[in-house]
Amino acid sequence: MSEFSFANLTPDFILDAVESISIYPESGLLALNSYENRVYQFKAEDNRRYVVKFYRPERWSDEQIREEHQFAFSLEAAEVPVVAPIKIDGESLFHFQGYRFALFPSVGGRQFEMDNLDQLEVLGRYIGRMHSVAGATSFSYRPTVNCQDYLHNAKAALVESQMVPMHLETAFMTILEQLIKKTEQDYYQVDQIRLHGDCHAGNILWAGDSLMLVDLDDCRQGPMIQDLWMMLNGDRQEQVIQLDTLLSGYEEFNSFEQRQLNLIEPLRAMRMVHYMGWLATRWQDPAFPRNFSWFATDKYWEQQILALKEQFATLHEPALRLIP
Structure with missing residues (x-):
């Protein structure tokens, strides 16, 4: 797969990938500000808002991505406030037709003030x-x-x-x-x-x-x-x-x-x-x-x-x- 094949991430493809892990989007996809990966927010049938992140091909290995996830889980377990990926059937890294992606809860908030x-x-x-x-x-x-x-x-x-x-x-x-x-x-x-x-x-x-x-x-x-x-x-x-x-x-x-x-x-x-x-x-x-x-x-x-x-x-x- 070419490193620059994000053009293949059509809305239908993204929805199919998300549905492959039994999450069913109800709203359209809102593209979020991300250049290294491709990130989209949506609302699902369970009335929850999610963020799905498709990892840039060839940048990280599966082992490296899983270490990222495990780090987030260890911080979350210690009650350090961090947005950790969602596990489904014990897995947080998913594959769909050559792409790797992860699902996160959608978290809103106001911007951090560096001069405060x-x-x-x-x-x-x-x-x-x-x-x-x-x-x-x-x-x-x-x-x-x-x-x-x-x-x-x-x-x-x-x-x-x-x-x-x-x-x-x-x-x-x-x-x-x-x-x-x-x-x-x-x-x-x-x-x-x-x-x-x-x-x-x-x-x-x-x-x-x-x-x-x-x-x-x-x-x-x-x-x-x-x-x-x-x-x-x-x-x-x-x-x-x-x-x-x-x-x-x-x-x-x-x-x-x-x-x-x-x-x-x-x-x-x-x-x-x-x-x-x-x-x-x-x-x-x-x-x-x-x-x-x-x-x-x-x-x-x-x-x-x-x-x-x-x-x-x-x-x-x-x-x-x-x-x-």
Whole structure:
């Protein structure tokens, strides 16, 4: 099956797949915002609302997807608020005519406010609880947060894609190589645990009076700071306050290794490069040129040259430290 065969997911095909597990949609399908996979919401005859996720072919193995699901189940069992897949006859990963999919309860909620310190403290508690469960065992099949995938493979994807405009290629590749070299020097090994992996504001909801973590699709092994640093924004003083707030909640449930603060800017650099590589890798999927058209413009690459230079300079600055 071609990696970019999502075009075969017609409404009739999706309905047939869902009905193959004895769930019978009553409403139409509402496509939800997802590019890596294909995700749809619907109401079923049992009057419940569901979300069905079709996994991108060839991205994860069955073993890796089942580890994602098992991680969610272990968090749910420990009363960590996370949206876990639904089991039917003891199974949560389903197959239909070459596609793999999972079913989830539909969970609504309002957007997480990154500049709200009260919400940040609650989030810190939840991530601390999540990590206290996550540290009990390790993934066997899921990937790790590492320089090869986030930097070198991403750079190779950019080179192969030929998306960088020719007249900007030298400037872009020069700063990219400098950033990669510096990031590799600064990203040292620490204890790794199971992570959410992509813990940003878009994957956090306020449902009722409680917070809910969603989308474990990128869960992997890595440093605990990976699930915290994406909440930091603004100038250095603002980030110190945010970090202090997060960790005050976090350390109610789990101990934090202070030297991991040195990894914040290397991880930020890795995410920047990985994101560009991801877009380049997925460019043949029709959804990407449609939704990320700016990726093919000169202006975008000019901005990235500037962003990489700024991040390279930040890597040479002292790491964030908590206020004594």
